[in-house]
Amino acid sequence: MVRTWEQAWGEALYGEAGFYRRPEGPAGHFATSAQGPAADLLAGALLELARRESLTTIVDVACGRGELLGSLAAQADPSVRLVGVDVVDRPADLPKRIEWVRSPGGAELPDLDSPAQALVLAHEWLDVVPCPIAEADEDGVLRTVLVDEDGIETLGGPLPDEDRAWSDTRWPGPRASGDRVEVGRTRDAAFDALVARTGSGLVVAIDYGHTVAARPTAGTLIGFAEGSACPPVPDGSCDVTAHVAMDSLGADELRTQRDLLRELGVDGARPPLELASTDPARYLAGLAAASHASALTGSGAGDFLWALRRVG
Ligand SMILES: C[S@@+](CC[C@H](N)C(=O)[O-])C[C@H]1O[C@@H](n2cnc3c(N)ncnc32)[C@H](O)[C@@H]1O
Structure with missing residues (x-):
């Protein structure tokens, strides 16, 4: 079934058999x-x-x-x-x-x-x-990216008004063919x-994340499973993140x-070396x-x- 990324992603992570409902939780994967x-x-x-x-x-x-x-x-x-x-x-x-x-x-x-x-x-x-994923076609026009359950993408129609308005103001062009926007x-x-x-x-x-000074034009959508990055396939087998x-x-x-x-006081300073001989346990804790x-x-x-x- 071909759907927008927003729909497929939501089902893959939070549907009844969604990735985040698994007993091992996120820490089991990353x-x-x-x-x-x-x-x-x-x-x-x-x-x-x-x-x-x-x-x-x-x-x-x-x-x-x-x-x-x-x-x-x-x-x-x-x-x-x-x-x-x-x-x-x-x-x-x-x-x-x-x-x-x-x-x-x-x-x-x-x-x-x-x-x-x-x-x-x-x-x-x-x-x-x-979030909706958009990609610029050969005329530089943003279109909604659709995806099937194997992660195969196709370009859908022009962005709905609210996604276009967000993209124009928060993630402005110019856009070359293939440039992405994560709306x-x-x-x-x-x-x-x-x-x-x-x-x-x-x-x-x-x-x-990123700010408008440096948006990632290639997009950042990716999957994670069992400790490694993987293609973002919206079938509940992996995390999908952008x-x-x-x-x-x-x-x-x-x-x-x-x-x-x-x-807030997290300075990363190493403990003084002399502590290693006077109080080795404190020295090791300080190093950690x-x-x-x-x-x-x-x-x-x-x-x-x-x-x-x-x-x-
Ligand atoms: C990338 S993990 C981060 C887990 C933890 N905060 C950490 O940093 O290790 C994302 C977590 O967000 C949870 N999550 C997603 N949408 C949520 C929502 N609307 N309410 C509560 N938890 C949500 C997922 O179930 C998952 O446990």
Whole structure:
């Protein structure tokens, strides 16, 4: 069956047999900063952000199986409320203090009960919110890309008005034949919906993305499965993801992860060498922390963009 990428992608990830409903969860297929060895350091930085902003609830939307929340639970004062949101039932091994809300998936969100004084996070959510894919034909006119369940693409009709309007303003041409646009209208709306579900506090979307100064004209749509990148086939066998037009989200602030984490105290400094003989255990722990800090702030994860919007 041939469908738009937006339709096929949504079904492949969030349909009844969708990729993200599998028991192994995202961590069974790829590593992120939120569930790898650097997650404890990221959690510490988020708690520092919450402290500076006087926020007492942390909601992790698109939290996988709650890996980052586990790190937060180990470090946070018991008075901090922790809530996980994802498309499956509450994982059995989650620490008791973590609340859980099940979500429909993709651009759709559940009622979050308008949390107040909340840090509402979405780490690598928007890149898996399906969006229309467009490609310029030989006249440079953008057309909707259609796809079948084997991942074979064909060009459909000219873009619907709302996708064309988004592309003209947020991802402007000129366009050569074959240039792609990943129409971020659906991600903008999803971010707005998350803001609307927040009573007061700070909403933060963290993702790999781009800004209008450097849109990726070849497109970024790709699949991931079992630890490797693969062709994006919308049949539920792999993740399907595309970078996010982060400057289109309407954030109050857009920061690189590198800059923001440094501001929050993640500096990556190595421990002094003399500590190796006076306190070897502390020295080794310091070395591990420095290496995790480099993983979070070096090229790659350090280039992730944080879109911050204040609410209330
Ligand atoms: C790339 S994984 C990121 C997981 C985790 N945040 C991390 O960084 O390791 C994307 C996650 O978003 C979840 N997701 C997608 N749409 C969602 C929605 N509307 N509500 C809640 N979770 C969603 C998926 O089920 C999946 O667990």
